[in-house]
Amino acid sequence: MAEDLARKIIELVRSQEEWRGRSTINLIASENIMSPLARALHISDFAHRYAEGDVWHREYQGAAYIDEVEDICLKLASEVFGAKYVDLRSISGALANLAVFFGLASPGDPIASLQVPCGGHISFREFGAAGCRGLVVHDIPFSHEDMNIDLEALSEVVEKAKPKIITLGGSLFLFPHPVKDISKIASEVGAYVHYDAAHVLGLIAGGCFQRPLEEGADIVTASTHKTFPGPQGGIVFTNREDVFSRVRPAIFPGLVSNHHLHRLPSLAVTLLEFKLFGKEYAKQVVRNAKALGKALYEDGFKVLCPHKEFTESHQIAVDVTRFGGGASAAKRLEEANIIVNKNLLPWDKVSMVESPSGIRIGSQEVTRYGMKEAEMERIAELISDVLRGRRPIEQVKSDVEKLRREFPSVHYCLNIEEYEEVVGFLSYALGIKLSE
Numbered sequence: 001m002a003e004d005l006a007r008k009i010i011e012l013v014r015s016q017e018e019w020r021g022r023s024t025i026n027l028i029a030s031e032n033i034m035s036p037l038a039r040a041l042h043i044s045d046f047a048h049r050y051a052e053g054d055v056w057h058r059e060y061q062g063a064a065y066i067d068e069v070e071d072i073c074l075k076l077a078s079e080v081f082g083a084k085y086v087d088l089r090s091i092s093g094a095l096a097n098l099a100v101f102f103g104l105a106s107p108g109d110p111i112a113s114l115q116v117p118c119g120g121h122i123s124f125r126e127f128g129a130a131g132c133r134g135l136v137v138h139d140i141p142f143s144h145e146d147m148n149i150d151l152e153a154l155s156e157v158v159e160k161a162k163p164k165i166i167t168l169g170g171s172l173f174l175f176p177h178p179v180k181d182i183s184k185i186a187s188e189v190g191a192y193v194h195y196d197a198a199h200v201l202g203l204i205a206g207g208c209f210q211r212p213l214e215e216g217a218d219i220v221t222a223s224t225h226k227t228f229p230g231p232q233g234g235i236v237f238t239n240r241e242d243v244f245s246r247v248r249p250a251i252f253p254g255l256v257s258n259h260h261l262h263r264l265p266s267l268a269v270t271l272l273e274f275k276l277f278g279k280e281y282a283k284q285v286v287r288n289a290k291a292l293g294k295a296l297y298e299d300g301f302k303v304l305c306p307h308k309e310f311t312e313s314h315q316i317a318v319d320v321t322r323f324g325g326g327a328s329a330a331k332r333l334e335e336a337n338i339i340v341n342k343n344l345l346p347w348d349k350v351s352m353v354e355s356p357s358g359i360r361i362g363s364q365e366v367t368r369y370g371m372k373e374a375e376m377e378r379i380a381e382l383i384s385d386v387l388r389g390r391r392p393i394e395q396v397k398s399d400v401e402k403l404r405r406e407f408p409s410v411h412y413c414l415n416i417e418e419y420e421e422v423v424g425f426l427s428y429a430l431g432i433k434l435s436e
């Protein structure tokens, strides 16, 4: 029985690999794929260990190699993200946000953040991490037309509410936020500017989005697995020693004990690869998102912000009310192996469980597979085929799989075949002989 169940689990994982890993066009904006080398190093003895404490100063013995790898990671992250102080022990982006809320505010303090339909993440809100810390959340006013923060209205909110933290960034994030102006507004009431770069970390590091620290943000949090194509995890960085010294204890010993060490070798390799190929990758991600937006718009879809070339990030947002709403559209696209998520748009009054009017589309993963503007036009056509019901779903699905098969390997990374020692390592780690 146990053996049968084990076989079933293996089969399920293999099916995931075959379906999501090899047969779909994945356009979920919060996901990405690691490079083969980063993936290979995700399976190691690091996954079994503890290393509480700071690098070189651990609470546990046996951390010599972990210290070395984490030290490499910290140095590379500092360089790639342009920050003096880095902590990568929060195991997710939401947890990194919670650490900021713990470090820089107290229960009952006001903060300001975007509402979820305007792009705010759940962790910014009273029902998420901000609420867990007992913070009182004020809305950052948002222009639906420009899909960006309404500075004048924000000024009034800040003057009245006197937030301790202004949280910027978001999950639906098409255009850079006006960090410079907001940091001026914040300084008038002594608020910290916290920038959540979960979605755009790879674009920032690749020099294709704003540089929040240089523009005046006090602290940045992020996930390491969205446009930055590393292992799933979180990161916090800043150039302010005083801010770091308040947030760091909230991460450890506050919120994290074991920081999921198997992430570290993969993160180090991804950072290294980003130094080599990150600029080229980030540029293509944005080009592809714009191309996809343009192709869908020219086909008659209501892509948001045509007057601003749709986006400056990896995302575009499409109002699919005419096509049955976000939930129905995403479901039908899934049947054709095109994976997107339904998304609230700023004017939506419904909740996520009801049907939001939009879908959100991200170009970062298909870019990693080497797709360019020409393929974005093909993807737009496939999306249109499904949503307009122009062709049988099965036929579109077969074309989707064909397109995906044309781009089998990950680009913008080191060539795993040049590192033969990896096969020996994997076989050693698993205790089995690996063959083709």
Ligand SMILES: Cc1ncc(COP(=O)(O)O)c(C=O)c1O
Residues within 6 Å of the ligand: 030, 091, 092, 093, 094, 095, 120, 121, 123, 169, 170, 171, 196, 198, 199, 222, 223, 224, 233, 234
């Ligand atoms: C803006 C933003 N912040 C934080 C998170 C949470 O990140 P994680 O899933 O790493 O906890 C997300 C998740 O998608 C996000 O979009």
